Amino acid sequence: MDNQIAGAVANSQLYAQKVQADAEISDLARFPSENPNPVVRISAAGTILYANNAADRILAEHGLTVGDTTLEIWQDWVKEVLATEAPKEVKIVYGSRFMSYSLAPVAAADYVNIYGRDITDAKEIERLKDELISNVSHELRTPLTAIKGAAEILLTYQDEDPEMREEFLGIIDKETDRLARLIEDVLDIARLQSGQMQFQLSEVLVPEMIEAAIQSTHSLIIQKDLQVGISLSDDLPIVFSDQDRLVHVVTNFVSNAIKFTPRGGKIQVRSRLTPDPDPDTAVAMVEVSVSDNGVGIEGSEIGKVFNRFQQAGDTLSGRPQGSGLGLHISKEIVEHLGGAIWVESEPGQGSTFFFTVPVGRDSG
Template identity: 30%
Template sequence: MRWGLFHKLMFTYLVVVLITVVTLGGAFYQLLTTYTINAKQEELVEEGLQLNQVTAGFLTGMTDKRSFSSLLAVLDRFTGARVWVVDKTGLIILASQEMGFARGRLYSFRGLRLDPEETRQVLAGNIVRLRGQSPRFNEPVLTVAVPVTTTGEPGTGEVLGAIFLNAPITGVTATAARLFHYLVWAALLAGVISTLLGVYLSRTISRPLREMRQAALAMSGGDYRTRIRAEGSDEVGELARAFNDLANGLEQSMEALHEEKGKLDSMLSSMSEGVVAVDREGKLMRLNPAAENLLGVSEAQASGLDWREVLPVRELVDLFQETLDKGQILTGTFELGAQKMAASVSPILTVQREVLGAVAVLKDISQAERLEQMRREFVANASHELRTPLTVIRGYNDALLEGVVTDPEKRKSYHLSIREETMRLERLVRNLLDLSRLQGGKVEVEMVPLDLKGVIEATATKMAGAARAREISIDMRLPDTLPQVIGNEDRLTQLLIILLDNAVQFSHPGGEVVIRAEEKQEEVWASIADQGVGIPTEHLPFIWERFYKVDKARTRSGTGTGLGLAIAREIVKLHQGNIWVESQPGKGTTFTFSLKTVKTV
């Protein structure tokens, strides 16, 4: 038989009421019985203490036996307890009732000697309380034994005997039994009332819930427009209103989910990193455009295929498989053609931490790897450039200090070498600081209209001596006039010296360095071409880096610091111009820079 909510609620009400009444009734009955018995025991103790001094007089012969027996009879009648007076040997010498009936026979209490175990504690001066079945009565009794002393106070003086007071438990518990009887009737009445209330409340709650069930079934079919009537201000009415709010929320949530899906698609499409998602069963679920470009396959083609066949790199397949097996985020790198890729694969987990699939983010780190390599080379080159002159300076200085060199000419030569290496270090540090300030935008120069032709001629004249020393000629092929440019004469001179020095240093003896300049597109283009060893094409993008060396053939034997071209590029940037290079190995190199003319500023 299937029970509805109505029957369940009503049955629950009845069971709760019944359990509550029975539990409280039993506890109350037990508490009342215990309290009544304890109160009776304390009453008997109090009566025994009050009788103590009179009993002491009786045991010492100071109180008449007749009057004392009458006192015991009165105490028996008012307390319902049988009173015995016992001497120090445990012999009952006087009782409030002489005769007693127990275990099917009639016997006299007076002259009866109690067992030593019954009298040991009380004759030792202690008040004794006992409850239970006694061999001298046909029913359970409460027994209180009070020691009788010469002072009339227990615990002081000599113990003369004891007073035993025995009260039947039946009379003590009769009151508790009557109260429990009343409690049973109250429980039956509560059960009837609870049944009526349960019927009413169960119908009040179950009726609107049945209506909600019908509405919920309609919503499960996709009809989120279903609403129910919300009547009353109690919890059921609030539940009905909450149900309607839930329907509104679900309708809005479905719309929001469609919007979020569109946003997610847009985000994945705009990411520069590739995103690949796979499921536990081995099917490829998602590829964004960046991943499509990296892997060379479209999402439409790969969707539903085994991702182990779609992914072109074994390292990436292994990362996915390990993530699916362990449920942990893993990272790794791999080669994809000429590109160096970094992958971070994360598991897709349920609330119970079960792995549903995995998603990977792929990033091209080729440029970052190149930058890191250039950084390491810069540190190595800088260390080398600093160590070489320091080694020379230390070696020559040690020789001079130790007196190894005594010839004046050699000593002078050593001093000159130390000076040259010191100046080389000074140029290196100065160039490093200059480059750092230029790259950090901390150089402030005055920009004024300049005659670039005059600056070129003056700089070529300065470099003529160095060129002749290497048997190199400098040929200036400049037009008669050039428009003025906006610039700083000192910095442009520094730029020309760097380019001319490079051209002279890397030209073959007997070669020629040609300087050209012309106006193009409201700019002045100046170029310096040599006929030297040239630069391989693959090295051209990196020659502007600090200390960059193409190969050993490009390592100069002169006094350069390896920072010239880096400084040259920053000087051109400072002038808001451009600089570039063209070169053919074995035929020569041409550096060209452009500056804005005055009329374009």
């Protein structure tokens, strides 16, 4: 189950990219000189008969040009595909680049056409897919293990102490919610990557949006005996944006603060109309921030906290568990809505996460 959920998301994206890449190869093969990827023709004897501009640059790295005899490994591949009259695909690494070459034999003319394609980005996508499966599988296993353990205890001691039964039912309820949030995060990642996440713009009252986010995390706040302060400026305008997505972002900020704030600590939520409009668009911006008095973040880690699967505080002791998806999703949402997102932090002094969102059509 763990791998199926993550794998289905990643594989659908890879398949779509492969179909597109195959179509590009087919189209560009008809116009080799215009192809930005390398196109080469090599004879059965290993002589380079043709190379377009992209191929010339790669050949030059090996001290070769048209008319020369190609490298021995290529001679072997040419002989193989001419003998079998079957196309072949090979992958080669050039420094930090990954190249895929399709060898198409033309047996009647005794040569092979070779079409190259830079698959460096595809390799990175494949690496991210593997990372997705690995991390999500681990995170799915944690709540599933807790749910299964609590259920087994309830089945074994179902006639025992009612307080014990209530405790383990609470564990099942909490871990089920955790599992649901994780699955929703994975689905959001897939929607964002495929451009299928829907945004519904409407008038948003910032105080109500913040209150909704705090209410959604209320049980977690109570469990850790935390104080939550709210400070809102009097001049907050109505924002024209996506209320549900903004509630999601603030909820992620508050949830993150809860994880890193010690029991009995304090979280502060603030919002204001920024004194200066966005320098690029001249649009008025509303800023929302969430502060905690937790462990803080090392300076070298601040630039990573909005990356997928990156937990703020990775290098600090006592790192809380989590998928590391929430802040990345928040960044994608905020930037899609035309805002900015950042964090300010000092180790041992806590952290403050900020985002801005344009006021929109209600600014005037």
